[in-house]
């Protein structure tokens with residue numbers, strides 16, 4: 253697997269290393285024997301048919317469903333089983349397959365929520381507002397403004413998220429993840445439900461986030477055009493197991509991947 257890591261990423265070293273990951277739900281083995289390394293600055297794709305274990309793997313990494321077996325290292329440090337809020341505090345941000353925005357709140361307020369991991373509450377802090385809390389608040393506002401501009405959300409900033417189109421909602425979710433200033437960004441189907449133009453915008457934003465904000469990305473995506481267009485490497489899962497890994501153009505042509513998607517194996 254390491255053989256196909258482009259040289260520039262290999263030199264930068266891994267940000268995430270998963271080894272022998274297994275997660276069961278009762279008798280169901282959702283993910284088993286998964287090894288995966290993401291290098292600094294890489295955009296790493298995760299593909300597989302519905303129910304193949306992609307979300308379960310990301311839930312294991314982010315601490316929502318800790319693995320039953322295996323280890324997860326972030327920046328070389330073992331974080332296996334670490335609680336989700338702590339994993340977030342270590343620089344991992346994610347978006348969800350089903351939008352997790354707060355309806356009834358504005359775009360701006362939804363994005364501001366992404367800063368919560370950098371907010372330090374406390375009685376003394378509040379009492380010393382001008383000396384301690386205010387600089388933090390200014391930084392929060394500054395980064396939020398920066399990300400709103402970066403993702404071109406200016407025109408909808410005061411609108412309720414309920415009323416904006418799906419493509420914009422997905423962008424708001426990305427904004428909320430980016431304001432946390434992550435170094436690893438996990439995107440669970442960020443282009444689901446989008447039209448072609450919206451997809452192209454989102455692909456551009458992901459590439460720019462890597463280039464301008466230095467994030468590494470784990471991208472779950474069904475569209476093979478997107479995978480071959482923006483990912484450096486890709487891992488394909490089926491029934492919770494790794495079936496192919498490597499360069500996107502090779503993985504999408506792999507007969508096991510084609511079979512998994514077409515469902516030939518399911519019929520047998």
Ligand SMILES: Nc1ncnc2c1ncn2[C@@H]1O[C@H](COP(=O)(O)OP(=O)(O)OP(=O)(O)O)[C@@H](O)[C@H]1O
Nearest residue numbers: 277280282300301302303304305306307308309349
């Ligand atoms: N909380 C849970 N409890 C029980 N089973 C679960 C749970 N979460 C996932 N599963 C099961 O684990 C398997 C893998 O599901 P998972 O959602 O990880 O797949 P996926 O590849 O992300 O699918 P999709 O593309 O549809 O999102 C499925 O059989 C699913 O039903």
